[in-house]
Amino acid sequence: MLAKQLNDFQRSKEAGIEETKERLEKSLEGIERQIANIVNAIASGVSNATLIDKLEELEKQKLSIEQKLLEVVFLDRTGLHIHDAGNGFLRYLDALSLQDLPHLRV
Secondary structure (H helix, E strand, O other), X not given: OHHHHHHHHHHXXXXXXXXXXXXXXXXXXXXXXXXXXXXXXXXXXXXXXXXXXXXXXXXXXXXXXXXXXHHHHHXXXXXXXXXXXXXXXXXXXXXXXXXXXXXXXX
């Protein structure tokens, strides 16, 4: 009975992590699309303070979502929250395969 409850809990946790990851990825795609549209508008000669402000706001949102996505991937792979892992997170980032986060490849 306890084993079944633990398995159910683990499956629920994994589903929640996957759902969060998908939601963040979808949000990131939307933000990247908006950024691309603004950059294209600026490149075609349409530039004003409002566009620049919006671009800066979107870049901040993108960074925040990318950070949250890294946290979700870390939690998924290690079972640890980043703030609980300390220096282990830095070692994890060194070893992280960015294939799960292609938009972060350098």
